[in-house]
Amino acid sequence: MHIPENPPNPSLAKNHYRENQIHRPPSDTHSDTPTKPPDQIMAEQIFIVGGEVEPPYFIGRDEEVRRIRLDLLSRAQHNVIIGPRRIGKTSLLKNLKRSIGDEVLFVQVNCRMITHPSDFFRITTRAMVETYEEKHRVKGLARKFSDIFKATITRATRSIAEIGGSIEHIGQIYLRFRESEVTESELIEETFCFIGHFAGEIDEQIVIAFDEFQELSRFNPAIFSLFKTHMDSRPDVRYIFSGSSVALLNKVFLKPDSPLYLMAAKVRLEPIGEEEVSRYIRSRLQMQKITITGDALDTIYRYTDGFPFYFQKMGFLLYQQTILEGRDSITSDDTELAFSSMLDEFDSEFESRYACKFSRQQQDILKYLSAEKTRRLKDIAESMGTQSSSLTASMRDLTNTMTIDKPAEGRYGILDSVFRIWLARNILRNNE
Ligand SMILES: Nc1ncnc2c1ncn2[C@@H]1O[C@H](COP(=O)(O)OP(=O)(O)OP(=O)(O)O)[C@@H](O)[C@H]1O
Ligand SMILES: [Mg+2]
Secondary structure, eight states: OOOOSSOSOTTSOTTGGGTTBOOOOOOGGGOSSOOSOHHHHHHSOSOOOSSOOOTTSOOOOHHHHHHHHHHHHTTOOEEEEEOOTTSSHHHHHHHHHHHHTTTSEEEEEEGGGOOSHHHHHHHHHHHHHHHHHHHHTBTTHHHHHHHHHHSOHHHHHHHHHHHOHHHHHHHHHHHHHHTTOSOHHHHHHHHHHHHHHHHHHHTSOEEEEEETGGGHHHHOTTHHHHHHHHHTTOTTEEEEEEESOHHHHIIIIISTTSTTTTSEEEEEOOOOOHHHHHHHHHHHHHTTTOEEOHHHHHHHHHHHTTOHHHHHHHHHHHHHHHHHTTOOEEOHHHHHHHHHHHHHHHHHHHHHHHHHHSOHHHHHHHHHHTTSSEEEHHHHHHHHTSOGGGGHHHHHHHHHTTSEEEEETTEEEESOHHHHHHHIIIIIHHHO
């Protein structure tokens, strides 16, 4: 079996794929200034809970966007974004794309969709072709390319021949994979080659962001060694890895013997600051002529600790409640009520997280840790009637999954403040 080392002549002009370019006015979806009539603005969502968000719903993160943008444009380094669940990783990627999508081809890949080597090929190449089509408005490119996945070999061959260049080449590889002439590992290797060839062919820098990168190691633990081989061979291809696994971050990037040691700059996503959150909530409510007291804003921040998903949810619940009751102001008491209903809503999710994701000892640690925002290891061990030294492995595992962190020497805290309060109210209290 022979895989050609190079795709058919990549000297194809950079506009090769753009022959079918369609000319549409730029979409206004990225515009910050509303152009809609006032009645439609009124119908706009006030808060968005879940899914990636863009301005005006996306706040803060200026520093992170600036820093990563600079790294990417100067081709200085790759980046790894690390943050607990619901801190806003995917939204940050989306907004990075907004920020540099004109200058580079910014491709987002959700690794949760990758469970098999052929998925790695399929999802990555498809995302590249689709992003190219969307950016340069080339009609039908992705549709023709997707024929390789499901159409007959004859039809797929015709479709990719119409495209030509490195897309035709990689399409042929996949068709041979379908015929079992190419192995899974060759397919992965070819995916990396395609990324480089495509960047050269379109004469444009490519940034590929692998969101939830910890999922990659599930289907192929050696994948990061492959990344290494390809990562520094082309300065016009930069990678971003984003995820919540500290264990993998250490294993892949931070240990001297790890495959990508010192190859990517780490960006840790922290909660959004109080001032920014309060300003956001106040101004969103103001659009509906609803006022909120300073105390109420303090309470929201105290409970949510600046976790974006939760303050958006609180904002939404408060807004909904206020409208339903025909009021136009929000106080601290309303906030307490909204928080209780938020806890009720997450009850089954937290219940199953607690029951399924942690060992018995980890459950006990979390229970006793939930009593305060942070506690000393010694005190937790004492509550559990055991020695601190017997908790080391569990503490490490909880840290590795970003369930807890160590804000000060010897002190630990549960990162997700809403989960902590749920534990305190439902698990700790029931045990007392
Ligand atoms: N910068 C931000 N400003 C305001 N709200 C945000 C921001 N980032 C995220 N959010 C809110 O948090 C929600 C979750 O964001 P996102 O999906 O980006 O987080 P994530 O870290 O990728 O979550 P997961 O761990 O579930 O993948 C969004 O739907 C939005 O409500
Ligand atoms: Mg995400």
